[in-house]
Amino acid sequence: MIKAELLTIGDEILYGQIVDTNAQWMSVELGNAGVKVVRKTSVGDEENEILTAFAEAEKRADIILITGGLGPTSDDITKPCLAKYFNCEMKMNDEALAEVTEFFKSRGRDLTEVNRNQALLPVCCEKVTNSMGTAPGMWFARNGKVFVSMPGVPYEMKRMMTDLVIPKIKATFTTPFIYHKVIQTIGLGESFLAEKISAWEKSLPPHWKLAYLPSLGEVKLRLTGIGNSQGDLDSEATALTEKLKDRIGQFIFGYGEAPIEVVIGNTLHERNLTLSVAESCTGGYLSHMITSVPGSSSYFLGR
Amino acid sequence: MIKAELLTIGDEILYGQIVDTNAQWMSVELGNAGVKVVRKTSVGDEENEILTAFAEAEKRADIILITGGLGPTSDDITKPCLAKYFNCEMKMNDEALAEVTEFFKSRGRDLTEVNRNQALLPVCCEKVTNSMGTAPGMWFARNGKVFVSMPGVPYEMKRMMTDLVIPKIKATFTTPFIYHKVIQTIGLGESFLAEKISAWEKSLPPHWKLAYLPSLGEVKLRLTGIGNSQGDLDSEATALTEKLKDRIGQFIFGYGEAPIEVVIGNTLHERNLTLSVAESCTGGYLSHMITSVPGSSSYFLGR
Numbered sequence: 001m002i003k004a005e006l007l008t009i010g011d012e013i014l015y016g017q018i019v020d021t022n023a024q025w026m027s028v029e030l031g032n033a034g035v036k037v038v039r040k041t042s043v044g045d046e047e048n049e050i051l052t053a054f055a056e057a058e059k060r061a062d063i064i065l066i067t068g069g070l071g072p073t074s075d076d077i078t079k080p081c082l083a084k085y086f087n088c089e090m091k092m093n094d095e096a097l098a099e100v101t102e103f104f105k106s107r108g109r110d111l112t113e114v115n116r117n118q119a120l121l122p123v124c125c126e127k128v129t130n131s132m133g134t135a136p137g138m139w140f141a142r143n144g145k146v147f148v149s150m151p152g153v154p155y156e157m158k159r160m161m162t163d164l165v166i167p168k169i170k171a172t173f174t175t176p177f178i179y180h181k182v183i184q185t186i187g188l189g190e191s192f193l194a195e196k197i198s199a200w201e202k203s204l205p206p207h208w209k210l211a212y213l214p215s216l217g218e219v220k221l222r223l224t225g226i227g228n229s230q231g232d233l234d235s236e237a238t239a240l241t242e243k244l245k246d247r248i249g250q251f252i253f254g255y256g257e258a259p260i261e262v263v264i265g266n267t268l269h270e271r272n273l274t275l276s277v278a279e280s281c282t283g284g285y286l287s288h289m290i291t292s293v294p295g296s297s298s299y300f301l302g303r
Numbered sequence: 304m305i306k307a308e309l310l311t312i313g314d315e316i317l318y319g320q321i322v323d324t325n326a327q328w329m330s331v332e333l334g335n336a337g338v339k340v341v342r343k344t345s346v347g348d349e350e351n352e353i354l355t356a357f358a359e360a361e362k363r364a365d366i367i368l369i370t371g372g373l374g375p376t377s378d379d380i381t382k383p384c385l386a387k388y389f390n391c392e393m394k395m396n397d398e399a400l401a402e403v404t405e406f407f408k409s410r411g412r413d414l415t416e417v418n419r420n421q422a423l424l425p426v427c428c429e430k431v432t433n434s435m436g437t438a439p440g441m442w443f444a445r446n447g448k449v450f451v452s453m454p455g456v457p458y459e460m461k462r463m464m465t466d467l468v469i470p471k472i473k474a475t476f477t478t479p480f481i482y483h484k485v486i487q488t489i490g491l492g493e494s495f496l497a498e499k500i501s502a503w504e505k506s507l508p509p510h511w512k513l514a515y516l517p518s519l520g521e522v523k524l525r526l527t528g529i530g531n532s533q534g535d536l537d538s539e540a541t542a543l544t545e546k547l548k549d550r551i552g553q554f555i556f557g558y559g560e561a562p563i564e565v566v567i568g569n570t571l572h573e574r575n576l577t578l579s580v581a582e583s584c585t586g587g588y589l590s591h592m593i594t595s596v597p598g599s600s601s602y603f604l605g606r
Contacts, residue, residue, distance in 0.1 A: 015330055038347065039317075072497065114497055211378050
């Protein structure tokens with residue numbers, strides 16, 4: 001299976017001045033594209049740290065996705081580090097220069113020298129167009145492995161990833177399906193649940209993996225399968241879930257992400273039933289949860 | 304300077320099913336304690352990946368802070384990996400067993416076998432009490448380096464870190480002060496700002512570092528200094544800021560985190576002035592921003 005490492009570059013991550021939400025978003029997109037993220041790494045804006053991280057990631061992963069450190073200011077050094085790592089010189093990229101010039105022009109501003117330098121790219125990379133900002137992305141390929149450098153600004157990175165990087169990854173690598181099924185349970189703590197289903201869990205085929213995702217009052221079970229056919233995985237997941245129902249059926253309230261109040265609402269609606277509640281300790285919170293569901297007025301009578 | 308690496312363990316991070324907010328919080332706490340975070344790493348629940356990450360982190364950092372993978376279920380393997388890495392056996396820790404028993408008792412529940420096993424600890428570690436949950440933390444010391452394993456549940460980790468881990472780090476290592484000063488600017492893009500202050504930036508002493516944190520319409524400048532005396536750093540920061548004012552004084556609206564609408568409100572209040580606005584394109588958003596500040600009714604007359 002194709003492996004990816006996500007590398008985030010920037011002191012602001014290490015200092016904790018921003019939360020790295022890019023990595024989470026990228027993981028989901030890569031998973032949907034059949035690429036397995038094997039590691040996430042964050043390093044600061046220091047040449048040695050960055051070059052070491054490049055070398056380590058290249059050993060582990062097939063695809064190395066880098067975000068951050070592409071700004072026009074002197075604390076951003078991802079681009080010179082990439083040029084050094086791939087041992088190639090920087091040259092003005094005419095197409096990138098035209099794009100950054102147009103970006104400024106469309107906003108009625110003149111191009112400054114520092115922004116002009118954003119179009120300077122290592123000659124051994126392919127430019128990846130940034131349709132939302134001034135720093136172009138870069139695609140490096142060597143020995144069957146790929147490094148992609150993208151801006152750290154979330155909306156710039158997301159657009160570049162969706163429109164250009166994911167399609168290019170799919171065109172370059174052969175990727176399998178990754179299938180997730182989430183089984184939502186309520187009323188049994190994580191450890192009690194684990195005891196009840198341990199024999200079932202041990203019997204899972206090797207291409208299926210189980211994870212427990214506990215939250216207040218609920219435990220989600222996430223089944224993850226890897227295969228070549230989405231249909232096969234879907235059938236297998238259904239069969240595995242049926243066996244699970246024999247053991248903990250009465251604690252399962254849904255499959256997916258719909259919260260308990262939505263599931264209850266749908267059930268009431270389907271069966272044409274109504275609900276009212278009497279609350280004391282919860283101080284109206286139960287009613288609040290129920291009425292937060294659009295359409296709840298058709299079944300909720302009040303408290 | 305004492306270096307730390309943050310290691311997050313769990314497939315849910317790599318799959319992007321949760322955002323790792325722990326690492327950001329820990330970075331801030333460590334920074335305040337004078338410890339420099341040099342890297343953040345996330346790996347999945349795979350023994351080889353975890354052991355490799357331990358070995359790499361030990362080479363780079365003095366303190367390795369690990370979160371996640373301590374749950375009672377079979378997908379959580381951080382503890383056996385630590386036992387293997389430090390080459391020591393697991394044994395029932397009586398104090399930990401008493402704590403987890405009490406935790407269940409206080410909630411009116413019996414201890415299950417899987418939870419009982421949470422008190423099994425590698426004999427070469429010191430137990431770190433988890434006052435908010437059932438999985439004890441672990442402190443390993445070897446060759447002047449420290450590994451600390453903590454639960455991934457944010458409120459359990461935060462309490463353990465604040466009450467026990469940070470004080471123990473301060474008692475074990477000698478740490479300097481890390482000083483941050485944020486200078487808030489408005490009205491000048493990042494690259495224009497960078498050109499105006501490039502000579503000032505180049506003249507910064509080596510123990511000071513500058514970062515640009517751009518957001519919509521604003522650019523924050525973050526000055527970070529490292530030293531032994533908080534007072535000295537404070538005076539240096541003031542002197543550096545004065546020189547900065549000579550260059551971009553008219554674009555500076557504040558120091559710290561207070562947003563522009565609060566700064567404007569305070570200025571109006573101090574000078575006993577009032578404000579009203581006429582909006583067209585912004586559709587009331589300007590009024591919304593101004594009135595979102597508590598006390599704004601004393602100076603805002605409406606639109």
